[in-house]
Amino acid sequence: MIPRWKEYYEFSFAIGMVFMIFISNGDNQRLNSLPKMMKTVWKRSQTRLLALGLCFSVVAAPVPAQCGVISDILEAFGKWMQGRSSPTPTSPTSPTSNDPTADENTPGAVAAPVNPAPPPQPSELASIIAGDAGGHPDQYTLYSDKLADTLAGFSADQRGRIFGGGK
Amino acid sequence: MNFPGLTQRRIFRLRTAFSLVEMIVVVAIVGILGMLAVPTISNVWDSSHKAAAQRNAQNIASISSELASMGVAHVLPDSLGGVEATARLLREGVTVNRGIFSGQLITIRGISDDEITKASEYLEIVYDLNEIRLVYLGPTEV
Numbered sequence: 001m002i003p004r005w006k007e008y009y010e011f012s013f014a015i016g017m018v019f020m021i022f023i024s025n026g027d028n029q030r031l032n033s034l035p036k037m038m039k040t041v042w043k044r045s046q047t048r049l050l051a052l053g054l055c056f057s058v059v060a061a062p063v064p065a066q067c068g069v070i071s072d073i074l075e076a077f078g079k080w081m082q083g084r085s086s087p088t089p090t091s092p093t094s095p096t097s098n099d100p101t102a103d104e105n106t107p108g109a110v111a112a113p114v115n116p117a118p119p120p121q122p123s124e125l126a127s128i129i130a131g132d133a134g135g136h137p138d139q140y141t142l143y144s145d146k147l148a149d150t151l152a153g154f155s156a157d158q159r160g161r162i163f164g165g166g167k
Numbered sequence: 168m169n170f171p172g173l174t175q176r177r178i179f180r181l182r183t184a185f186s187l188v189e190m191i192v193v194v195a196i197v198g199i200l201g202m203l204a205v206p207t208i209s210n211v212w213d214s215s216h217k218a219a220a221q222r223n224a225q226n227i228a229s230i231s232s233e234l235a236s237m238g239v240a241h242v243l244p245d246s247l248g249g250v251e252a253t254a255r256l257l258r259e260g261v262t263v264n265r266g267i268f269s270g271q272l273i274t275i276r277g278i279s280d281d282e283i284t285k286a287s288e289y290l291e292i293v294y295d296l297n298e299i300r301l302v303y304l305g306p307t308e309v
Contacts, residue, residue, distance in 0.1 A: 016199055040185070120247075129244045133294035140299075162255045
């Protein structure tokens, strides 16, 4: 399958060729007046272009990761508009702040609530690893002890970030 | 040449205005340039993202390997989050509690969840006979 950007290349190449024929057949006045034309277009629509640029730059928005084709850009723009119009979703089940993006070192940041879940026990870890590996839990006893030791070094908050994901 | 009903100033303005064809040409140029630029930028963007993900994956694997050589178990099995959870664990930082490096904090700084997710495409959990490891798959097409 041909990637979509290649199709765009071919299409733009064809248009470019037609354009080259057009300017080569005509008098040079067209070509010579291009800078002047563009300058005048800029002068006439300067305010509108600047206003448009200002609209886009006033609110900081994440740049879309993929801008392969025009539809992607439009889709990203739609999402951006949607993101601007809707407030940040909050979980109704967590009345306290549980925002994983909150930085502990930031002054004024609300401390995350203590996660009551204790770190997994070595025997539990050995069973989980054996289940994933398709072996016997006894094989991973030593490793599970060490892993439980490592996990015990983390606070409940840190464990929440590790297993829950998100920071 | 005389144009009845038009002043000299009006005639001059008419002569200096752009025709429809000229405007179409300008719009076409802008369009062509835009169409040429979008896929090029996209391609460069894509490559740089891929390279960054591979670099992050290499860093994660390298730190994991370093910790493993110090005898610190830190790789989480797939049921507990696998590669991504292990990377998040390394981001939190692991303090070595035995050996000559005892007390040393090993951590990866400045890596976001999104970067971890992308880097995890180049990493894999390997289950050995007695332990599990995190390995870098290399710059393969994923």
